Amino acid sequence: MTLETKSVSFMADGKELLGHLAWDTEIEGERPGVLVFPEWWGLNDYIKKRTEQVASLGYLAMGVDMYGNGKTANHPDEAGALMNGVLGDLDTLKARVEAAYQVLKDQKLVDSNRLGAIGYCFGGALVLNMARFGMDLQGVVSFHGALDSMKKPGPGEVKAQVLVCHGADDQLIPEEAIQGFKQEMDEASADYKFISYQGALHGFTNPAADERAKFFDLPLAYQESADLQSWHAMKTHFEKVFKTKS
Numbered sequence: 016m017t018l019e020t021k022s023v024s025f026m027a028d029g030k031e032l033l034g035h036l037a038w039d040t041e042i043e044g045e046r047p048g049v050l051v052f053p054e055w056w057g058l059n060d061y062i063k064k065r066t067e068q069v070a071s072l073g074y075l076a077m078g079v080d081m082y083g084n085g086k087t088a089n090h091p092d093e094a095g096a097l098m099n100g101v102l103g104d105l106d107t108l109k110a111r112v113e114a115a116y117q118v119l120k121d122q123k124l125v126d127s128n129r130l131g132a133i134g135y136c137f138g139g140a141l142v143l144n145m146a147r148f149g150m151d152l153q154g155v156v157s158f159h160g161a162l163d164s165m166k167k168p169g170p171g172e173v174k175a176q177v178l179v180c181h182g183a184d185d186q187l188i189p190e191e192a193i194q195g196f197k198q199e200m201d202e203a204s205a206d207y208k209f210i211s212y213q214g215a216l217h218g219f220t221n222p223a224a225d226e227r228a229k230f231f232d233l234p235l236a237y238q239e240s241a242d243l244q245s246w247h248a249m250k251t252h253f254e255k256v257f258k259t260k261s
Contacts, residue, residue, distance in 0.1 A: 017041050018067055023077075027114035028107050033085040034118055035063045035078035037070035047129035047153075047257045048119045051078045052112075052138025054221070055094040057087035061221060062135070069133070072250060075124050079115045081141070091231050098137050105165055112145055116152075129153055129257045131175075133249060134160055135220060139179075143196075146175040146205070154178070154256035156249045158220050159185060162196040168203040177207035178252045180245035182215030186234040210248060212241035220245060 016039050023034045035058060038046070049069050053062040058080040066078035080086070081101055088094035101108050120127045131154040134142040139160015146155045147168045152175040159182050177200065181188065193209075200207045218224035218235035220242045228235040 016071060018070055020063075020067065023118060025114050025118045028110040030083040030111075032083055032111060032114065033058060033080040034115065035066050035080075036075065036122070037063075037067045037077075038075045038124055039070060039073065042073055045124060045126040047074045047131065047253070048122065048125035048127075049074045049076045049130070049253070050115055050119055050132040050142075051076055052081065052132065052134035052141045053078065054136040054138060054218075055088070055091075055098040057082050057094070057097065058085055059087045061223065062138075065135070068246075072253070074131075074253070075119070075122055077115065077119050077122075079112075079138075081111055081137075091233065102137075102140070102165075108141070108144070108165070109148065112141055113150070116145075116150060131155060131253055131256065133158065136160055136218065143177065143179070146173050146177050147199075147203075149174055154252055156180065156252055158245055158249075159188075159215075159217050162188060162192045164196070164199055167199060168205070170202070170204045173200070173203050173205035173207075176252070176256050177205060178248060179207070179209045180241075180248060181209065181211050182217055182219045182238070182241065183211040183213050184215060185217045187217045208252075210245070212238065212244060214238065215241040 051066045066076045069076035132142040133156040139157030142155040149172045156178045215238045216236040219238040224235040224237040
């Protein structure tokens with residue numbers, strides 16, 4: 016395996032956004048494409064690493080900058096302001112995720128009939144709402160993402176097969192949000208799976224969660240077992256959905 020990466024820029028709602036592309040050069044021809052959406056910290060080194068890990072599975076992966084010019088945050092106050100600036104404006108959110116989707120779809124190495132998206136925390140909320148919007152994705156995976164809906168889908172409108180990887184002890188996702196999400200998916204006749212990892216807190220996939228929890232007094236924690244299990248669940252999910260969309 017020989018991974019190659021490059022940065023691409025694209026425009027959405029008048030703002031220049033960046034994408035971190037990664038692919039295995041030893042694979043010939045088209046392959047499925049997967050968008051990777053970041054935590055509220057932005058397209059930082061952690062998300063670029065995750066993007067490259069996705070690419071190592073045989074996909075063309077693109078980490079997505081949702082803030083513009085590759086901006087990242089190191090403090091929760093700044094991260095929260097940046098995230099809420101996107102989540103608070105449905106038109107902005109849709110413009111940016113749709114622009115990223117189009118950039119990935121247009122890559123010459125991508126099989127445009129086999130596209131997926133994953134996201135962490137903030138990014139998890141984004142991919143779940145992309146599914147709710149009815150975007151033409153075969154599968155989406157949310158890791159400890161918010162479950163709140165920006166658009167309630169009607170029956171049959173969710174095209175993507177949905178996987179939610181959730182920390183059972185996540186203090187930032189209330190139980191009513193979980194029940195509301197499941198009811199929404201059931202009413203939309205969506206194909207979804209919801210996995211809860213026992214003892215896992217918010218941010219369970221990120222090794223930096225423990226340090227941030229201590230420094231900023233946040234209810235975060237890394238849990239290796241949940242990290243590894245959820246990654247395996249994602250791999251299985253994409254193997255299934257992409258196999259049926261050749």
